[in-house]
Amino acid sequence: MSDPATILDDHPDLRASLHDLYRHLHSHPELSMQEEATAELIEDRMSGLGYDVFRCGGTGVVATLRNGEGPVVGFRADTDALPVQEDTGLDYASTARGTLPDGTAVPVMHACGHDMHVTAAIGAATLLAQDRDAWSGTVVFLFQPGEETAQGAASMLADGLWDRAERPEVIYGQHVWPGVTGTIDLTPGPAMTYSDAWKVTVKGRGGHGSQPESTIDPVVLAAHMIVRIQSLKSREVPAQKAAVITIATIHAGLKENIIPATAEFTVNMRNLDADVREHLLDGLRRVILAEAMASDAPEPEIEELYTFPLLVNDEDETARVVEVLRGAIGEEQVDEIPAVMGSEDFGALPDAIEVPGVYWFFGGLTRDEVEGEEPTVTNHSPFFAPQLEPTLGVGVTAAHAVLTDRLARA
Ligand SMILES: [Zn+2]
Numbered sequence: 001m002s003d004p005a006t007i008l009d010d011h012p013d014l015r016a017s018l019h020d021l022y023r024h025l026h027s028h029p030e031l032s033m034q035e036e037a038t039a040e041l042i043e044d045r046m047s048g049l050g051y052d053v054f055r056c057g058g059t060g061v062v063a064t065l066r067n068g069e070g071p072v073v074g075f076r077a078d079t080d081a082l083p084v085q086e087d088t089g090l091d092y093a094s095t096a097r098g099t100l101p102d103g104t105a106v107p108v109m110h111a112c113g114h115d116m117h118v119t120a121a122i123g124a125a126t127l128l129a130q131d132r133d134a135w136s137g138t139v140v141f142l143f144q145p146g147e148e149t150a151q152g153a154a155s156m157l158a159d160g161l162w163d164r165a166e167r168p169e170v171i172y173g174q175h176v177w178p179g180v181t182g183t184i185d186l187t188p189g190p191a192m193t194y195s196d197a198w199k200v201t202v203k204g205r206g207g208h209g210s211q212p213e214s215t216i217d218p219v220v221l222a223a224h225m226i227v228r229i230q231s232l233k234s235r236e237v238p239a240q241k242a243a244v245i246t247i248a249t250i251h252a253g254l255k256e257n258i259i260p261a262t263a264e265f266t267v268n269m270r271n272l273d274a275d276v277r278e279h280l281l282d283g284l285r286r287v288i289l290a291e292a293m294a295s296d297a298p299e300p301e302i303e304e305l306y307t308f309p310l311l312v313n314d315e316d317e318t319a320r321v322v323e324v325l326r327g328a329i330g331e332e333q334v335d336e337i338p339a340v341m342g343s344e345d346f347g348a349l350p351d352a353i354e355v356p357g358v359y360w361f362f363g364g365l366t367r368d369e370v371e372g373e374e375p376t377v378t379n380h381s382p383f384f385a386p387q388l389e390p391t392l393g394v395g396v397t398a399a400h401a402v403l404t405d406r407l408a409r410a
């Protein structure tokens with residue numbers, strides 16, 4: 001499989017300007033819900049192209065181009081970066097720093113490739129603005145902040161997105177990922193999981209390590225909870241149903257002979273089905289409370305950290321998109337894949353107005369990086385550095401092809 005031809009091959013000046021834009025965004029990443037400079041840059045670029053632009057949800061930007069009769073079609077690109085110290089060695093690597101909401105100073109990096117999404121969307125928006133004879137209707141670009149923290153789509157919706165913007169009849173989105181550059185993967189139906197995260201504070205009674213009988217040991221109690229929580233998935237979810245539970249942080253105590261008063265852990269649960277989700281959320285609460293009771297401990301504190309919605313790709317629209325992408329990128333470059341157990345808040349945008357959404361992945365790595373001996377670098381890694389081309393060209397081509405297909409159908 002060779003690299004696909006992309007629409008940027010015919011637009012060398014646009015390609016050069018998008019490369020500059022990408023490098024600029026890459027070296028100026030901003031944390032979730034703090035994408036102020038990114039939003040200003042997007043507003044400038046999009047209004048310069050003739051789009052009507054307004055801010056929504058703080059650092060979100062909505063950009064609309066009306067071009068005669070026809071459907072209203074939406075395209076979403078997320079804009080935020082992550083608290084990661086970049087280690088790619090690129091000459092445009094980020095040295096930016098930021099501050100988390102809790103006040104912690106952190107390095108910042110576009111380690112999830114959202115800089116690629118913004119650049120590709122602006123590329124497609126430019127082509128649509130430059131060739132208005134090729135389509136008819138209204139295109140609405142949604143530059144969404146705060147994807148990484150599941151805040152951004154919610155904040156745009158809470159700020160009256162669908163009262164203020166024209167309502168699309170379908171919304172598209174895309175994400176760069178560790179596939180081979182030049183390829184696209186997507187899943188009809190449920191495509192990315194519900195994801196719920198909780199912080200659990202286990203309460204015991206502290207004391208001397210030599211006299212556990214005078215304490216309620218929250219470390220032993222948390223250990224029981226964690227083991228039992230894993231059995232929710234293996235014993236209570238039908239084997240045909242996808243679900244995964246990860247407990248990735250646990251903190252307790254300061255010294256080997258002091259039993260602490262509390263222990264803390266976080267739990268993340270993902271699944272592809274509303275019934276499974278409800279069962280697991282109930283089960284989680286049940287196990288935590290029952291284990292505390294079994295230890296005669298006070299009731300633990302449960303804090304809900306975030307919820308990502310299920311991302312469902314409308315089956316009919318997805319079939320259409322597959323056909324269009326195969327035509328634009330290449331028959332063999334586009335694959336249908338099983339659902340991905342990661343999560344996204346993209347689905348909240350179409351769901352809020354009950355219109356279909358379609359979301360696909362485009363590869364960003366060389367074949368050797370994906371299939372070679374070295375472990376593949378994934379999104380969120382300090383080494384995540386998508387090949388600029390043909391990755392960006394494919395992102396622009398895909399967005400442009402899918403939008404013009406829908407906008408030419410009027
Ligand atoms: Zn991410």
Ligand SMILES: [Zn+2]
Pocket residue numbers: 112113114147175379
């Ligand atoms: Zn991402």
